[in-house]
Amino acid sequence: FVVFTDMDGTLLDHHTYSMDAAIPMLNRLKQLGIPVIPNTSKTYAEMRVLRETLGLDGPFCVENGAAIHIPHGFFEQKPPGTQWQDDHWVHQFCSRKHYWTNLLRQVKERYPDSFVGFSDMSLDDIVAATGLSPAQAALAAQRQYGEPVLWRGSEQQKQQFMDDLRQNGATPLQGGRFIHVSGDCNKGQALRWFMQEWRRQYPHKPCRSIALGDGNNDIAMLQAADVAIRILSPVNPPPTVQGHPHCLTSTLEGPAGWNEMLTQLLEQQV
Numbered sequence: 001f002v003v004f005t006d007m008d009g010t011l012l013d014h015h016t017y018s019m020d021a022a023i024p025m026l027n028r029l030k031q032l033g034i035p036v037i038p039n040t041s042k043t044y045a046e047m048r049v050l051r052e053t054l055g056l057d058g059p060f061c062v063e064n065g066a067a068i069h070i071p072h073g074f075f076e077q078k079p080p081g082t083q084w085q086d087d088h089w090v091h092q093f094c095s096r097k098h099y100w101t102n103l104l105r106q107v108k109e110r111y112p113d114s115f116v117g118f119s120d121m122s123l124d125d126i127v128a129a130t131g132l133s134p135a136q137a138a139l140a141a142q143r144q145y146g147e148p149v150l151w152r153g154s155e156q157q158k159q160q161f162m163d164d165l166r167q168n169g170a171t172p173l174q175g176g177r178f179i180h181v182s183g184d185c186n187k188g189q190a191l192r193w194f195m196q197e198w199r200r201q202y203p204h205k206p207c208r209s210i211a212l213g214d215g216n217n218d219i220a221m222l223q224a225a226d227v228a229i230r231i232l233s234p235v236n237p238p239p240t241v242q243g244h245p246h247c248l249t250s251t252l253e254g255p256a257g258w259n260e261m262l263t264q265l266l267e268q269q270v
């Protein structure tokens with residue numbers, strides 16, 4: 001197995017960002033040699049720090065599947081279409097952030113007071129909107145591929161705004177707090193790219209994917225995985241996964257649900 005996991009609201013508590021309830025299972029997966037691959041809206045800057053805290057040293061995907069980072073040595077060969085950055089091979093699926101901030105500037109004329117993006121928020125604004133510490137908020141602000149937008153208008157207008165963005169070539173994705181505005185990338189595409197590369201490099205080591213997520217921006221990843229696990233959220237209904245042959249839903253929220261469902265799956269394996 002390979003485990004792909006969302007961070008906020010899944011491996012980390014939606015409100016406190018605590019991962020305590022998931023630590024024993026993370027250690028167990030490490031002992032079993034099962035890779036845990038963060039697949040998150042968070043930035044590369046955030047993930048550098050968070051991976052240390054979680055004790056994870058394998059691949060990870062950032063900014064809703066905009067890029068996947070593969071540490072040197074994880075695969076035997078260099079994955080095709082990747083570039084060397086720090087000590088990782090990086091595959092990018094999206095254009096850079098400024099394209100989307102420019103588009104938002106144009107769209108703003110139609111929804112003048114209804115939204116504010118990360119680029120127009122101060123550090124204090126980001127702290128207030130997320131509950132992150134100032135140091136963490138500074139890392140979240142280092143976006144490379146997209147712009148998180150805080151919606152302040154009505155729900156109906158929000159759907160109109162998202163349609164408007166789609167008509168202009170963007171792919172807006174709803175996260176736990178923000179609408180993430182970026183290009184045609186998603187967490188599912190990043191998962192599929194990784195699994196395809198795994199099969200190419202290790203044709204004799206078959207491997208199945210498990211994905212865990214709590215939000216709408218996780219749907220593509222859940223849909224693409226062999227086993228889809230919906231983690232209960234305190235703020236939104238479970239993401240809608242259609243026609244999946246192996247989709248489960250936790251009874252507990254966040255990291256407790258993460259621990260619950262992976263414990264269940266491991267028990268079924270033995």
Ligand code: 2M8
Pocket residue numbers: 008041042043046130132140148174175176177178179215
């Ligand atoms: C944002 O991502 C979450 C993901 O669900 C959201 O939309 O609520 C991003 O800005 C991320 O970088 C940040 O760490 C997170 C903090 O809640 O918010």
Ligand code: MG
Pocket residue numbers: 006007008009010176213214215
């Ligand atoms: Mg989430």
Ligand code: MG
Pocket residue numbers: 006007008039040041042175215217
């Ligand atoms: Mg997320």
